[in-house]
Amino acid sequence: MSSNLLAQVKKLAQPDRKQLLRQIGRGIEKESLRVSPKGKLSQQVHPEALGSALTHGSITTDYSEALLEFITPVSADIEESLTQLSDIHAFTHRNIGEELLWSTSMPCVVGGDDSIPVARYGDSNVARMKTAYRYGLGHRYGRAMQTIAGIxxxxxxxxxxxxxxxxxxxEPGKLKHFITERYLDLIRNFKRYSWLLVYLYGASPALCPSFLQGREHNLETTADGKSLYLPYATSLRMGDLGYTSNAQKDLSICYNCLDNYVDTLREAIMTPHAEYAGIPHGENDDYQQLNDSLLQIENEFYSPIRPKRVANSGETPLSALRRGGIQYIEVRCVDVSPFTPLGLDAEQIRFMDTFLLYCLLAPSQVCNDEVQAVQAANLTTVVNRGREPGLMLQDTEGPRALSEWAEALLAEMAPIAELFDEVNEADDHANAMATQLAKVQDPELTPSARVLREMREQDLPFFRLAMQYSEHWAGYFRELDVDPGLISGLQQEAVASLGRQEQLEAADKVSFEQYLKEFYAQYELV
Structure with missing residues (x-):
């Protein structure tokens, strides 16, 4: 452990600081596809019993009508967050008829873009903007990519x-600027070490061939011809087949200072991109995208981590960041695991907390194009070949074995896990660390290896294995004993959210064209 990191850990171990580990804020956003009883992507509209996808506080949709997203409020209690997420799952399973929630990140059987319904949010201007943005994503990247789920x-x-x-x-400068700089330290370290999370928790080494119909790829075909995979892959979701974009590869986002981050994204949102010029964006009120820029809005920029701040109503995310600085970070590289009912569990959260706190406390190198290229290459290597024996990555001083580097990182994180356990009077964080070390020492213990092993041992293609787990967890949640008061509360929120949607639609006083004009005018002032 470096002397700098050791000093940071010792400072955190002081009584007035250590107790603050109990107050770390967490929120979970978990996506799941609705599928038919036969495992095909749902063609049904968002169920009214789930409320309004636009205004419900806990249940919304992402790209597609079929891609549900469950959101927990910020909490300092891990078990409370997981219980809330479990309640939402149980409520949803009771209100989608015979449909199921898909248990993996990579999708069920899809029949091309036309079979993937774009999410609808109503007739208000904000609803039309959300739908037009999603149409734009479909035109730019294909709708199939938007059926991938994550946490x-x-x-x-x-x-x-x-x-x-x-x-x-x-007390250097304003507190909000100090907080922002420290979160940027965390983000830069996260970018350097995110390959470790992908190795440990990647659960998408295989997929259904229907996902790639008509697309070139380098995947292998299983012996039965019914699945595509890579033998040592960890998370194909995080690779070229998933949430990446060729158009964005030249977009150099620097995390050394907030101004650079905001200015680079702002320019990408405001500057036309020739490749998208032919997609309608308002001609004759036809909005197949919001604009013809490289990015329609900030969220189109794909990254394994984002700096975030809660925005005011109608405020752009960049405006919120410029106004108040970074408030929290959003980790986006977590696969949905088919092996747990919620897609993740408390042990994983405890390790991620330890990992993120390590990224905050460890010395953070400034980034440049060369550094970011190395980090991107490491991530791609682990995505496609993470469990390959003897795999080498590129560290700052040269090639380094993944296993050796991972063990060294876990050893440096161990004192942080011990602090968590001291304040919680438990050994849960140390146990989580031990589980991860075992995965490093034996790659067969990783979720990605387990997916391929179960496919092989049960003689099941990826689709059938995922379907089996989807049916299993559907039964689990439908039989789960849930407090009737919690179910009643979610029912009341569903009804109330439909009322809020109607109020928004009635409150619009300007045309959609004018609404967009006023929205994008904010970027001129950022």
Whole structure:
């Protein structure tokens, strides 16, 4: 452990700081496809019993009508967050008829773009904007990519922690700028080490051939001809087949300072991109995309991690960041695991907390194009070949074996896990660390290896294995004993959300064209 990191850990171990580990804020956003009883992508509209996808606080949709997204409120209690997520799953299973929630990140059987219904949110201007944005994604990247599900993990340190750190540093500048700089430190380290999370938790080494129909790829075909895979892959979702974009590869986003991040994304949103010029964006009120820029809005920029701030109503995310600085970070590289009912569990959250706190406390190197290229190459290598024996990655001082580097990182994280356990009077974080070390020492213990092993041992193609788990967890949630009061609360929220949607539609006073004009005018001022 470096002397700098050791000093940071010792400082965190002080009584007034260590107790703040109990107050770390967490939020989970979990996506799941609705599928038919035969495992085909649902063609049904968003169920009214689930409320309005536009205004419901816990249940919405992402790209497609069939891609549900469940959202938990910010909580400092891991078990509370998971219980809330479980309640939402149970409520949903009780309100989608015979349909199932797909259990993996890579999708079920899809029949091409026309079989993937774009999400609808109503007739208000904000609803039309969300739908037009999704049409744009479909034209730019293909709709199939938008059927991939993932888990987004939101993480924030308590405000008191930042006050103590700022005071110890001599109160340099404004507190919000200090917090932003420290979160950027975390993000840069996360980009350097994110391959480790993908190795440990990647659960998408295979997929159904229907996902890639008509597309070139380098995947192998299983012996039965019914699945595509790579023998040592960890998370194909995070590779060229998933949430990446050739058009965005030349977009150099720097995380050394917030101004550069905001300015680069703003320029990408405001500058026309010739490749998208032919897609209608308002001619004769035909909005097949919001604009013809490289990015329609900030969310189109794909990244394994994002700096975030809660925006005011109608405010752009970049405007919110410029106004108040970074409030929390969103981890976006987590696959949905078919092996747990929720797609992740408490042990995984405990390790991710340890990992993120390590990224915050460890020395953080400034980034440049060369550094970012190396980091991207490492991530791609682990995505496609992470479990390959003797795999080498590129560290700052040269080639380094994945296993050796991973063990060294886990050893440096161990004292942070010990702090968590001290304050919680438990050994759960140490146990989570031990589980991850075992995965490094034996790649067969990783979720990606387990997917391929179960396909092989049960003689099942990817689709059938995923279907089997989808049916299993559907039965689990439909039989789960849930507090009737919680179900009633979600029912009331569903009804209330439909009312809020109607209110939004009635409140619009300007045309959609004018609404977009006023929205994009904010970028001129960012």
């Amino acid at each position: 987004h993990y939101n993480f924030s340190m308590p405000h008191r922690y930042w006050e103590l750190e700022w005071e110890a540093a001599g």
